Amino acid sequence: MNIAVCIKQTPDTTTRIQVADGGGEIVDDGIQWIISPYDEFAIEEALKLTEANGGEVTIVSMGPARVEKTIREALAMGAQKAIRIDCESIPNDPGVTAKVLAEVLRGRGFDLIFTGRQAIDGDQAQVPGRLAHLLDWACVSVVIDLAIDGDKGTALREVEGGSERVHFTMPAVIGANRHLNEPRYRNMRGIMKAKRIPIEVVQVDAPAPQLEITSYSYPPQKGERKLFENGASDVAEVVRLLREEAQVI
Amino acid sequence: MNFALTEDQEMLRDEIVHFARQELNKDIIERDRNQQFPRDLWLKCGEMGLQGLPVPEEYGGAGLDALSTAIAIEALGYGCEDGGLSFSICAHLLACVIPIMNHGTEEQKRKYLPKLCSGELIAVNAMSEPGTGSDAFNMKTRAIKEEGGYRVNGTKIWSTNGPVADIALLYAVTDPGKGISGSTSAFIVEKETPGFSPGQKFEKMGLRTSPIGEMVFEDMLVPESALLGGEGAGFVLFNQSMEWERVCIGAKHCGTMRRLMEKSVSYSKERESFGQPISKYEAVSNKIADMKMRLEGARLLTYQGATRLDKARDVAIDASMTKIFVSEALVQTALDTVQIYGGNGFTTDYEVERTLRDSIGGKIYSGTNEIQKKILGNWLGL
Ligand SMILES: Cc1cc2nc3c(=O)[nH]c(=O)nc-3n(C[C@H](O)[C@H](O)[C@H](O)COP(=O)(O)OP(=O)(O)OC[C@H]3O[C@@H](n4cnc5c(N)ncnc54)[C@H](O)[C@@H]3O)c2cc1C
Numbered sequence A: 001m002n003i004a005v006c007i008k009q010t011p012d013t014t015t016r017i018q019v020a021d022g023g024g025e026i027v028d029d030g031i032q033w034i035i036s037p038y039d040e041f042a043i044e045e046a047l048k049l050t051e052a053n054g055g056e057v058t059i060v061s062m063g064p065a066r067v068e069k070t071i072r073e074a075l076a077m078g079a080q081k082a083i084r085i086d087c088e089s090i091p092n093d094p095g096v097t098a099k100v101l102a103e104v105l106r107g108r109g110f111d112l113i114f115t116g117r118q119a120i121d122g123d124q125a126q127v128p129g130r131l132a133h134l135l136d137w138a139c140v141s142v143v144i145d146l147a148i149d150g151d152k153g154t155a156l157r158e159v160e161g162g163s164e165r166v167h168f169t170m171p172a173v174i175g176a177n178r179h180l181n182e183p184r185y186r187n188m189r190g191i192m193k194a195k196r197i198p199i200e201v202v203q204v205d206a207p208a209p210q211l212e213i214t215s216y217s218y219p220p221q222k223g224e225r226k227l228f229e230n231g232a233s234d235v236a237e238v239v240r241l242l243r244e245e246a247q248v249i
Numbered sequence B: 001m002n003f004a005l006t007e008d009q010e011m012l013r014d015e016i017v018h019f020a021r022q023e024l025n026k027d028i029i030e031r032d033r034n035q036q037f038p039r040d041l042w043l044k045c046g047e048m049g050l051q052g053l054p055v056p057e058e059y060g061g062a063g064l065d066a067l068s069t070a071i072a073i074e075a076l077g078y079g080c081e082d083g084g085l086s087f088s089i090c091a092h093l094l095a096c097v098i099p100i101m102n103h104g105t106e107e108q109k110r111k112y113l114p115k116l117c118s119g120e121l122i123a124v125n126a127m128s129e130p131g132t133g134s135d136a137f138n139m140k141t142r143a144i145k146e147e148g149g150y151r152v153n154g155t156k157i158w159s160t161n162g163p164v165a166d167i168a169l170l171y172a173v174t175d176p177g178k179g180i181s182g183s184t185s186a187f188i189v190e191k192e193t194p195g196f197s198p199g200q201k202f203e204k205m206g207l208r209t210s211p212i213g214e215m216v217f218e219d220m221l222v223p224e225s226a227l228l229g230g231e232g233a234g235f236v237l238f239n240q241s242m243e244w245e246r247v248c249i250g251a252k253h254c255g256t257m258r259r260l261m262e263k264s265v266s267y268s269k270e271r272e273s274f275g276q277p278i279s280k281y282e283a284v285s286n287k288i289a290d291m292k293m294r295l296e297g298a299r300l301l302t303y304q305g306a307t308r309l310d311k312a313r314d315v316a317i318d319a320s321m322t323k324i325f326v327s328e329a330l331v332q333t334a335l336d337t338v339q340i341y342g343g344n345g346f347t348t349d350y351e352v353e354r355t356l357r358d359s360i361g362g363k364i365y366s367g368t369n370e371i372q373k374k375i376l377g378n379w380l381g382l
Helices: A037-053 A065-075 A094-105 A127-135 A188-196 A230-242 B007-023 B029-034 B038-047 B066-079 B083-103 B106-118 B234-270 B283-310 B316-348 B353-362 B369-379
Strands: A002-007 A010-013 A032-036 A056-063 A080-084 A113-114 A140-151 A151-158 A162-169 A174-175 A197-205 B123-126 B142-146 B149-160 B167-173 B183-188 B195-199 B211-222
Touching: A002 A037, A010 A065, A032 A037, A032 B369, A037 A056, A037 A113, A037 A140, A037 A174, A056 A065, A056 A094, A056 B369, A065 A080, A065 A174, A065 A188, A065 A197, A065 B007, A080 A094, A094 A127, A113 A127, A127 A140, A140 A162, A188 B007, B007 B066, B029 B183, B029 B353, B038 B083, B038 B106, B066 B083, B066 B234, B066 B283, B083 B106, B083 B123, B083 B149, B083 B167, B083 B183, B083 B234, B083 B353, B123 B149, B149 B167, B149 B183, B167 B211, B167 B234, B183 B211, B183 B234, B234 B283, B234 B316, B234 B353, B283 B316, B316 B353
Parallel strands: A002 A056, A002 A113, A056 A080, A080 A197, A113 A174, A140 A174, B123 B167
Antiparallel strands: A010 A032, A140 A151, A151 A162, B142 B149, B142 B167, B149 B211, B167 B183, B195 B211
8 A cells, every 4th residue: 555644844833923023924933843733643544554554655745945854753653755845935825735746646656645634834624625636536534533445445534513434435635633543652763764764855836826825913812811709609790791791602 | 063963863852752751750659659660661661762772773773873872861861750760771771781782692682682672571780799889890699610501609689670670681700710800701691590589679769660679599500602792701891881871871860950950940930938939039049050050061971971982992981970970960959959849849749859869879870979989080090
């Protein structure tokens, strides 16, 4: 089984994101970069499948040279190959990402392509669907359980209020969700092995974006805390405020 | 001179810290109280590759150089709050696995290293005896050559991992006439060997999750193939293993000091007296400033020593200096951490008194600090 896992380098979840003056972009300096956490579930699932069925896992990431550190972190989990699609900065338009990925991955003989359900920075959740569409493959996303049998697969998806079981035919694009598995630690042997794996760098003419982020802003400051100190006798007042002031019920 | 870590050194450090915090830090107070060695966690550490850091990949290790090994052990000391477990790993790796890696025959390496690296086998270094600690080469244990191998009689004491070990690296006198540098040989002894029995287990003030005990050898016959590094190689082998211990357990202490310093910083910023955080009082902040200085000095000595473990023929002086400086830095830092925590620090629940208890042994094992000073004095021609 030949599997590609598309991963995105994103800021660490604990990084304090700074917006540059004018609000047009995010300041890169001082950011700790990590593999977008949903992508770790994708890598783990791909590794488990190839360990059970044979085959290889190729890590694919789009970005400047900086993302090679993240690619190595993915390789250290046990993947065999890696491709970096060179570009000056990671695209903001998921349409661009999907088109470029489709161009690079088409014709390489992959049976499955994994992605995370979404990247934790852009939160667009578009790449798995758009990529599958461009390849004319099946797409199942927000997957929490997966079984492959020959050229058929069964996936459990998380949906509002429950889960949904789907059958699909391969090849397919799978968007991994939390709970799909427990990503492994990178052990010392894996880290040392990853060091020696060559990363194939691919140049692509990226298509023009069809959307543009015009500004970033911080979330509204949290309001003053209100303390209720009279126990049960405050309940009516709390309910009133939640309804009228906070407008959450 | 370049003081920056490489990307893979950063990766292994971060991953070990992450692993240790997620997997190794539960229920330590209970384990410490009951003197319980966590075999399950030992095996998890084996999966991570911690028991085989510098061992070549073909024998099941990760093939790290000595500096990267020290950086990895430092990360373990930082992330893992079970000082006994990390100490047991160090004793196994530095005083048993590394000598086999460096001096084993191809057959010995193939037979033992993969299982020692994975954690399937636990090893103990059996050197000290009831009557000989600092002057260890005056040992009483004898291995007398006879048909079929060596006949061993003797008792070892203070053997870390002894009560749980599967194999022992045993030192015994094979030729008393040869003088200190050639009288002693090292043997790899399997626990099933008739005549070997684990003796008493000792209770101790710190490192309580690391089991320690006696080992008794009575008319035990070991085959010649058990000899490590040839007859008379015990002196060189043991001294090299102590150099690795003195430097790399120093690395573990550096990690522990960093953890204590960070705890002291956050506790002192939260705890208030006379209406302000205690960190605002110089009597407190000076203690933490000293912790920072000691840590940075200790780390430089450790990294320097580690670099030389790979490259220099003789690192005895570096190892002795590192051993003294770092173990004393750790005890002082642990003592000051308890002081900064005040009454809370004296209680078990805050988990800093345990680290103080754990730290004291550092001045004794791998050769006492007094003996290290003696080595330095001799080297200076005094
Ligand atoms: C936690 C722990 C783990 C250990 N693990 C192991 C192990 O795995 N395997 C093993 O073989 N051993 C182990 N040991 C034993 C350790 O190596 C010895 O305790 C140590 O070498 C000191 O020997 P001793 O206890 O006999 O002290 P002694 O030699 O009796 O020394 C007592 C005191 O006198 C001082 N002293 C002795 N001689 C001199 C001198 N010439 N000049 C100045 N001062 C001197 C010492 O510094 C010390 O303060 C361990 C010890 C501890 C505490």
